[in-house]
Amino acid sequence: MNSYGEFALVYDKLTLDVDYAARCDYIEEIFARHNAKKPELIADLACGTGSICVELDERGYDMIGIDLSADMLNVAAEKSVGRDILYINQNICGFELYGTVDAALCLLDSINHLTEDDDLDKLFSLVKNYLNPEGLFVFDVNTKFKFEEILSDNIYTYEDDNIFYVWENNYEDEICDIYVNFFVKDGEHYKRIEQAHAERYYSADVLRALAQKYGFSVEGVYGELTFDAPAHDCQREFWVIKKKD
Secondary structure, eight states, X not given: OXXXXXXXXXXXXXXXXXXXXXXXXXXXXXXXXXXXXXXXXXXXXXXTTSHHHHHHHHTTXXXXXXXXXXXXXXXXXXXXXXXXXXXXXXXXXXXXXXSOEEEEEEOTTXXXXXXXXXXXXXXHHHHHHHEEEEEEEEEEEEOXXXXXXXITTOEEEXXXXXXXXXXXXXXXXXXXXXXXXXXXXXXXXXXXXXXXXXXXXXXXXXXXXXXXXXXXXXXXXXXXXXXXXXXXXXXXXXXXXXXXX
């Protein structure tokens, strides 16, 4: 149930509401506001099926996509035929690159999927190691409001012509266990796909402490796709931190 294998086949259908172009517009505006020099080489950590990589490649950036799921990367490679995007099948808490990058991204609450005590520490250490001086690390996280009020212990269902799913949450001690049962149309029948994972809430204090530990300056903390401070009911906030040296 923990594998993203079969889930990779339906992931893009389930994220049709994600406006990747708008997200990349926002990322470029972050670069313009917080970077003296426009980045050329960008690492997208937990890149999934490569939608951000493809969109930024289209805009002229050199992209590296890193993800633990080979199946997700297979979908990404199919979407990237004819593009010079490097995809690497590695854990973002233990990745290795041949050189440094100008910016790093970790989007769509991928950081919340790091649930072990030292996972986030390892990630920040690696980003510092592979990020050029004055380079930006841009990431988003789900907020306490989202965990407590939206996910919580709620159950959600979704149905269209080809997919039906039941999404169950259990939030306790800052960990949200998520169980999803998919029924995907396969010819005359439906195929069942079970998927389970967990997300962890990270407070601003924890994130600021790690940024300080690894020599980053916090350039901004914003509400989703804005340059305003996160509102009390904000579900996802964006962090922009910069390598000082």
